[in-house]
Every structure is written in structure tokens, then in C-alpha cells.
Amino acid sequence: MNAQTIREKITAAVKENFKSEEKPFVNPYAGEKSTVLLETRAFSEPHLNAKKCCHLLTKVLYLITQGEKLSSKETTDLFFGATKLFQSSSERLRRMTYLLIKSIKVSETEVFIVTSTLTKDMSSKSDCYRANAIRVLSRILDPSMAAQIDRYLKNAIVDKSPFVASAAIICGINLMRSAPEVVRRWVNEVTESVSSKSPMVQFHALGLLYELKRNDRLALHKVVSQLTKSFGKSPMAECLLIRYATQVLKAERDSALEHALMDYLESCLRHKSEMAMFEAAKAFCELAVVDEQGSGGATVFGYDMLPALTVLQIFLTSPKPVVRFASIRMLNKLAQVRPHVVSRCNVDMEPLLTDQNRNIATLALTTLLKTGHESNVDRLIKQITTFMTEISDNFKVEVVRAVKTLCLTYPSKYKVLMAFLSSNLREEGSAEFKKDIVDALILLVEQIPQAKETGLLHLCEFIEDCEYPSLCTKILSFLGNETPTTSSPSKFIRFIYNRLILENALVRAAGVDALTKIALKCPTLKKDILTLLESCTTDNDDEVRDRTNLYCNMLEGKMGGKDGDLLVEFNGVLMKADLEFSLDALCQTLEAHIAAQPELPFDVKAVPTEEAYESQKAAMQAINAAKQQAQTKAKEPTKAPAAGKAEAPSPVSAPSAPDIAAKVADLISAEDLGALQHSCKPKLATESEAEYVVQVIKHMYINHVVLEFVTTNTLQDQVLEDVDIKFTIGDPSSWGELGRLGIEALPYDRPASAYVVLQKMHEGDDGLRTLLGTFQAALDYTVKEEGDDLGYRDTYPMENVTIAMGDYMVPRHLRPGEFKSMWESLQQADEAVSKFSLNFKTLESAATGLTTSLNMAPCDKSDKVDTTARGHTLLLSGTFIGGLQVLCKALIGLDQSYGCLLKLACRSKNPAASQAIVHSVE
């Protein structure tokens, strides 16, 4: 007999064994709801058949599993039936009955029927009965009942049977929600159980102990640091403790505690169980996200991340898919904040690209895209291409983002990366996905000069066959701006012209725009483009036809005389990338204008510039956020008057900025006040823990400043009345006080505002109206304590209120790379430069100090100072009062003999403003 025949025989024999498979199988527990419920009447029979009842209970549970809903009457009947089953002595039946009661929603009014039976089971000799009874009770217990059986449960927690102890502790965890005061009495027993011999009891007890202590900060610290010192915890309990230690570390920065807990976490990296090792590594990674000081570096709270990484790295090669997944998922998260640290695992991540579990492969891929080295880029891209068809759209978007960053990091790889992006444009995908790719390509073209032509050609190819008009117009407008500076603009004209013939009106109009822009910038192509535009002079669509005709006339220079002036102006508008005013603001102002005085002509000059509008909005948002914080602090959140104000829309010009203007209307009319330029961030004028907390918000106007004192009374038993601001002006030649507005009554925890309106007395030396000043201020009020009708007058000092140059500035964040182009677009002739020597000890503190005092936003990550270098360049951007865009370049150097030296250069369209800003540093 050869091997083949043996195998055949065995196969036949095995098949014989499984023959029953071929008969139709009927699930013994399936049944109609009505039939099954009818059958449960057997529960009430005088002689219970335990086996039959078990079978019936399983049938009912299967019904519930299949999604059958029981009406409340059916539930009640079933429940009453089930209570009869407690008479049986069959253990199996008892166990099934417990399960049924846990699986149905017993009505609160009927629960009492089983409680006595369950309490009896709780004092049974059998551990199984006791534990199960507690587990059922923990589901149906109400607080009053909990108090009754308090003693039982308390003893159960320290029972020698782990089953009973765990059941009681979990009952405690459940009760924390409904009757925490009962559970708090068990704290000693729970603490004892944490050192139980049973691993599960340790785990549950630790969980409950944390719940008991979590709201008491100091007690929690004590418990956590004590427990970290004791040995012999089960792996799962260890994981919980690691988690709690991590939470304490995240919340608190106490160096002694930090040291002890970090030592503990580090020791757990060498734990004997994989689970706890991983939890500790995970803790390191999570803390790496929080620890800003170590950001970018390889330390967490001063501890080296290497051991944690080594653990993850070893797990990457585990034979278990779950372990590989856990590790790569963690590394993926870490790569988002510290790609350099993760890159040391690259060697072990690369094999995962071909992992049989696709989820692991995709995670490895996106991680490598963040950490990958230049030499691997080609290989990575090849790998992704095989992935793209299988992964979800969300993930695709993430891949595009990663590829974009990769390309910015390794610009020399633009060819292969752009080709990848472009090939995805041709694949199936959502509009969102396509838009992301187009945005990525546009950004790359802007950022990487050598990639420009390749990128533009990719975009051109895409519009040849693009189903989204909005993307098409976007690309056309981009082409119009960019192609004139390429080596051969004519190459791109064909693509644009094709759109003129093949697309809908919207796209055609954009195409016409683009061609005209090219013609204006490249005179050599003008004649050809005019010929091309010819076809559109008779377009069906009014807009396209009108535009084309206008452009043609303009290009041919047919307009003369008055029209000629118009042409020059128009030419300017067309060639400029940005409008001089904010579109949102235009919309808002126009609406206000039509409502108020439709007969008068509208003046565009009244509309604030984009920057001014954005800064006003940002300032209002900052104030709203601060006010909302004050609101949520209040224990009884009532609507204080400030709240209504905070919700008001952002002001654009005086008529639509009614709030502040309306508040101070008695002191100054809205017309005299003018338009709100911006509001500064709220600044504390008292200690934040003081009895009365005052925040000052400076609302800046061209000729005035409105000081708003947001005052909060933190004393519960006091009311302040007739609150006034005592205000002293140091330099009356510069500043005049127009009037003050007090607060009538200031009850506990309801912030209200007092106002002081200041007028600028002269224009300042440079005509900028950026006067500076320092004022003394104090609260002046009548205190009335509870039950006291008269009260007494008192004052409360505040810090001086200063108006500095920074108050006339609003930080304006720029996109990466934007600073350079904006800096160059401003004239060097208008630059103000000065050199200073400052009192800073480090480059970092100098950079931060300068940023704060100028109140500008750092650009291109220049706020990150290389501490080892001797000099640093800080790039700052801000919007000066009146919507003036200001850029500063600060060279800071540390010199052993001269200290900290600064060369500050400032550019804006107003040389006087630049000068004033530079000199404000002195």
C-alpha cells in the first residue's frame, strides 16, 4: 500500500466521520418569539424539569441575541417566570437564571422580588453562588439597597475566593456612578485587595482604588507613587498602574514625583510580560507628545526614549500579528511628533510593507513616509502605488499629505513624488481627494523652483480630463499666474486654449482670464493669444463674451483718452494677485450700507483690508474665549451681561460694531469714536487668585482707546456696589480721559465690565497716532457683606495699565515660506534698521522676549532656537493698527564681551510706522 492510497483511505474515513454535516442542520435553540414565550410557562410547573428549563432559557437568550425586542409586559412575565426557577436546586439552571436576569431589563418596581433570594445566595456556602449573586445584584442594585447590603459587600471584597472578591469590587465600580458615598467607605478593604494573590483581583481593585482617589490630587499621587514601589503585581494590574502614573505625569509637573514615576516607567520596560513592556513603551510615546521641552529630541522628561523604542523595535519582528500591529501603530503615532526618533526603526519597519496583514502594511507605509530617508523614496513610492487601490479614502488623503511633506523635505525627489501624485489624479477618487492632490501639487510648484515646469505640466494634463469645474478654474488661474515666468510659456497655452473650446462657461471664463494674464506679461505672445481669444468674442455665454471683448480691446490698446486711464487702473487690478479689501468685510459692509442709506454711493475705501478684518476677528475671538472661560468658571452659569456681548458678530466698522460703541455711547458718540481697529488680548491686572479679579481689554481706535475692565468678584458672601475705576493719567498732554462707566452691582462670580474712554491728545511725532502711556488704576467700590445693608467704601489696587507699541499690533500668522516672498515684495528703501544691546542671557529668551514685546507672530518656525548656535534669525509678522502689514527680521547674537546684541530690520508700506516699531524696542 503506498502513501497515496493510505491518504485516500484516511480522507474517506474522515469524511465518513463528518457525514452528519451533510444532513440539514437545525439549530436546536432557534424559535418563534411567541412560541418560545409560550413555552416558558414550563417555569411555573410544580415539578421543575431543570434540563428543559435550561434549554428554554437558552432559547430566550438566543432570541434576544437575534435582535428580538421584548415588550415590557413580556419582560415582566418572563422575569416572574424566571424567579420561580430559584426553587430548583440544579446548579446549571441557577447559573442560566442569573444570566437571564442580567440580560433583560428588569423594571425597578419589580426588582425587589429577587433581591431577597439573591441576598440568600450571597450568604451561601458555595463561592459560585455568592459571586454570581453579587454580579446579578450589581446590575440591579439601587443606592438605598446598596446601603442595606453594604456590610456584605465590604466583607466580600476581602473574601478569600478571588471570584467573590472580583465580583464585589466590580459591583463597587458600578456603584461609583449611583452611590459613590457607599463605596467610599470601603477604601481600606479595596486597598488591601490590591495586594491580593489573585491577578484578577489586583487588577479590579486597582481600578476601583483609582476611581476612589482620582478627584483628590494629593491622595492620588501618594497612592500611585506608593504602589509603583511595591513588587509582584500581575501584568494587567501593572498596565493599569502604568496608565495611572502616565496620567499623573501629564497633569502635574513636580520634579521629585516626576523623577520617581519616570524611574518606574523605565523599569517597566524590562517587565517580564510583553503586555506591561508595551504599556510602558506606549506611556513613553504618549508623554513624548505632551513634553514640549523635549520635542524634536530623543528625551521625555529628561529620560532617553531609546529603551522604549528598542521594545517597540523588537515587537516589530514578533511572529504574532497583534504584537506587530500594536508596535507599528504606536510608532506611527510617535512619528507624527518625532519622526527623527522613529527613523531609527526604519530597518525593521520596511519588511512590514509586505506583511500579510494589510493593516500592518499600511501603517508601516504611512510611518515610513514620515521617517523615510532620501535613498528609500523611490522604493517607497513603488510600494504605495500597489496599495492605493485597496485603502480607504481617508487613508489616501493621509498618504497624499505624507507625500507632500516628504517632497518638501527632499526636494530633489520631486520628479518621482510628483509623478505619483499625478498618477493618482487619473485614478478613481473622491472630489476631496482630488482637491488635496491639486493643492499639494500647487504648493510644491510654489515651494520648489526646479519642480515648477514638471508640476505645471502635471496640472495641465489633469485639466485635459477633469470632471470638477471648481478644480479646473483653480488650476487655470494658477497657470495664468505661473506660466509667464517659465522658460517657454507657449508650451502651456495649448492646454488652456483647449479648455476654451471644450468646457462649460465657468471654466471658459477662467481660461480667458488666464490667457489674458499671460499676454500681459509676455508681450511676444500677445498676438497669438489675441488670435486664440477671437473664438470667444462670439461666445454663447454673456460673461465669457464680455470678458473676452474687454480683454481683446485692452490688449490691442484700442482704449484711449478717459478709457485709457481706466485701462491703466484696470490693468493694475487684474495683475494684482490680491484685492485691497476683504471680501467678507465688503459683503458685510454692503449689507449694512443698503439697510442704512441706499441712496448714497458706496465707498470701497471704507472697507477694511483683509489683514485688518482678520485681526479684528481674531481679537474678538480671543476676547470671546476669555469671557467664556470666565463664564464656565462660574459655578452657576448664569448669563452675565458680558455674555450677550461676547456672542455679537465681529465688528467691521462703527455701525456694525455696536457693542462697545453702545456701551460707551453716553461718553462718546459712535461717529466720534470711529471704527474699531482691533481689541488686544485680555491681560490680568490683578493676581488670578485675588479676591477681585480684573482683566483689562484694550479696544484700539484711531483716535481713542477704550479700556474695558472685566471684573469678577470671587467672594461668595459679598456684593460690590457702585464699582468705579480710579484712574490717573501720568501724561495729560498725550492722553485725556473722556469719561468712565462703572458697574452698579457686582455679585459673586458674575463678571461684569467697567469702561474708561481715553482720547489721544495729539498725533504723535510721526503722525501715526501710536501714543504710548502708563496709567495707575484701582477699583473703588462699596462692599456689602451678607446681611449688611450699609456696607463701606473701599479701594483695591491694580497693576498699572500700559499702552505699549505691541498693543497697536496684532500677530499675523503666515504660511510656511510666505515670509520670504512678502519680505521681498516690500521695498528695501522703506526699511527701518537699528542695532541694540539687550539684557537677555540666552538666545531663546531674547527671541521670546522680542516676540512678546512686539506682539508679532514668528514665521517659518523661526521661534525654535538652536541653543548651541551663537546667533539666530527671527522672522516676525504682524498687522499694525490701520491694517498695515508689517514684517520684521531680527538678527540676535550672543557675544561674550557685549552680551546680547540685536539688529532689527522692519519693512512695511509706511516708513514712519516701520521706524516707530523699530524704536519701540529701546
Next chain:
Amino acid sequence: MHNQVAAIVVLDSDGGRIAVKYFGEHDDFKDFAAQQKFEKQLSEKSNRLTGRNDVEIMMVGEYLALFRSSNDVVVYLVGEGDENELMLLELMNAIYQCICTITGNQVWRRSLLEHLDSLFLMLDECTDGGIIFGTDPAIITQRSNMLEGEPQEGQPFQAALASAREHISRQLFSQS
């Protein structure tokens, strides 16, 4: 103490329910329809990862889902997204081991349905309201059978025999 487990789901290979347990107050599982939708996702996603003889893992929405397929049955353990995967793996291994014991190593839909009562009880013993309650298969099995005292070492010989039988028959089928 937050829950480690969001759901345990036992489905057949067509996505039909054999047994399920959902925990916590997640909107994703709030009613039968929502649960069905979630199970469909589970089933579709896991089908793409062809079953090997090991616990596999994936993300479904915000949840971690560990699963082990065997013949025409898939057992899923669904955990919160930020849970320790290795901790869940320990529970998953325990559950699968118990299922093997219940069915005498014949993990088919049919044998699970035949031992449905034991399956329900076992699932009840390994978690309580989303908190892991037991990860030792011997203890879980003993508790679901209401047996007192310390767990015994099971029946090593029979267990070995059963697993050998399963191993041989699988090899034969895969070759034929």
C-alpha cells in the same frame, strides 16, 4: 475604571450572529440596527484578511478589533481604540481556548449552536460590563460550570488528541 472591551461578537462566515455582547453607552452600538451595521463592517473587513491560524487585528472605525477565524466561524473581540492591544490579545486567546474546549476542538457554526448555553455562559464569565473578568481559560470554564475550588489542569491527553485530530484533518482537506 474605563471599559477595556466594547464588544464580543461571534459570527458565522456569512456574517450571521451566533452570539454577541455589547458594552458601554456607545452610539455606534445603541440599537440593533447600529449593531448590525457594525457587524457588517467587521465581517467585510475581516474577510479581506484571509484567515490564517492566528489572531489577526484591524481597526474598525475608532475601535480595535481582534479576531480569530476558524472554519465557518469568526470570533471578534472589539476594544476601545486606545486600549493595549496585547492586553486584549490575552483575553482573545482565553476566549478562543474556551470555545475550543466547549466544542471539543470542532469550532464550526454547528457545534457552537449545539453548545449555545455553554457559549453564553463562557462569554459572561470572561467580562463583566466591559471590564475584563477572567483570562485563564481553565478558571473561566470551571466558573461557567459552577465548579468550586481551584482549577484543575483540564484533561491534557484528550485535549492533545483533539487538537491533533483537528490538525490532521485540516491538512488533509487543504491538500485534497
